[in-house]
Amino acid sequence: MERKVPHEVQTIITALESAGFEAYIVGGCVRDMLLGREPNDWDVTTNATPEKVQKIFPQSVYENDFGTVGIKTDADGAALKIVEVTTYRIEGNYSDKRHPDAIRFAKTIEEDLSRRDFTVNACAAAVVGGAMSVIVDPYSGQADLEKKLIRAVGKPEDRFGEDALRMLRAVRFAAQLGFDIEPQTQAAIARDAALLAHISQERIRDEFSKLIMAPGAAWGMQILYTLGLLRFIVPELIEGIGMAQNKHHIFTVWEHNLRALDYAVSKKYSFEVRLASLLHDVGKPRTKRGDGPDATFYAHEIIGGRMTKKILERLRYANHIVEYVTHLVRYHLFYYNVGEVSEAGVRRFIARVGAESIDDLIKVREADRIGSGVPKAVPYKLRHLLFMIDKVKRDPISPKALKINGSEVMETLKIVPGPRVGHILNALLEEVIDDPARNTRAYLEKRAQELDALSDAELEALRARAEGAKEEFEGAAETEMKRKHHV
Ligand code: ATP
């Protein structure tokens, strides 16, 4: 099989070689090529020092002090813009278990490969005529690719002592590639798992995210637990291990969470939906009341939402991810039964959870249902809800959609800005949600005048009643659901 290398990479290698240096492609890209996969990015390693590399490529960017130069390429395809060129190096001591005390450049490619994490990541390849050529493979990475094994380069305990993140990387690569972790490498992880406590949340997060996006994510989560790593990443999930649910569930909380994740992965759902599927029942252990077939988990979605926020903040995820996944967990538990919920109820549901998150919320709910061992992919009820949502989704459900706005209300009623304006607008919105035909300027002006005649207390009573109506999905229906389903 000919394995073509992008021409930008070839150009960089040729330029280095013409200047009298060695240059190889190395690491993930070689591994992926050997597996017949499309590499994510291309890394080049060379015996030229960073200063020399910069001289050869004047438009290059010197990225950091780790001996890596990022070279901008002329690729017009969006995929390839910067190729990283790293000078051969060996690492010094890791007294803090995460940062080498000093970077030392090495003389040979073999030395460079010796500091890489796993044998399958420790192959380099020459590039000749635009294709991958002779492979430098001192640690039998190719044999391990055949055997589908993630094996540490050298003595695993030494390597994990240098950089404990490698333990999590082992699980991430295994889950991405569908490989096993070689037994001695596994044993070293199990023994040294606690070293992960030395690693920054940001580095853990980046590997954890790649794991969640891997085809074997659910399996990987199980391995994280088995090897003792999970307690340094999401210890909250451990609370569900071995915890039976009730007569409506055949799986423990942990198994159910993993199955929900596995379903989301199998459907190639987004990162956020996968995370929410994994975490949707994280609040169950702390809300369990009673035992055996009649145990309950009231308010687990509320507790679970709070826990999710803490977990994701701790892992330093960006705010929009924290907020969105928390929202999905918080609202995953909606009840819908054909014929029981009115169109106005569906509109209120959309108003409450946000039109933009409905699709994902339904995906999480789907993952929840399938993860509990329910056979049908999209149960009839969810399909019907989708149909209802489709039907009402162009109806006015937010204040913005009202045919009257705040200043128009003030003008009509000759009142000044204040809470009263907001209360009147909310009351108008409630009426329009009940019946979209009321969304006309004439009707709303007339109703605004009638509402303005009410006292503050009467307006407040209206607001409270509207709040109650919002519970159609979660309140009254929830009581019913609890009775029927013991969720
Ligand atoms: P991908 O980019 O597809 O996630 P990759 O193998 O390229 O996979 P990177 O994290 O980009 O993974 O690292 C590139 C290469 O650098 C690895 O293949 C490995 O050789 C080396 N490497 C990266 N991180 C470490 C580490 N913590 N310890 C030792 N070697 C590492």
Ligand code: MG
């Ligand atoms: Mg990479």
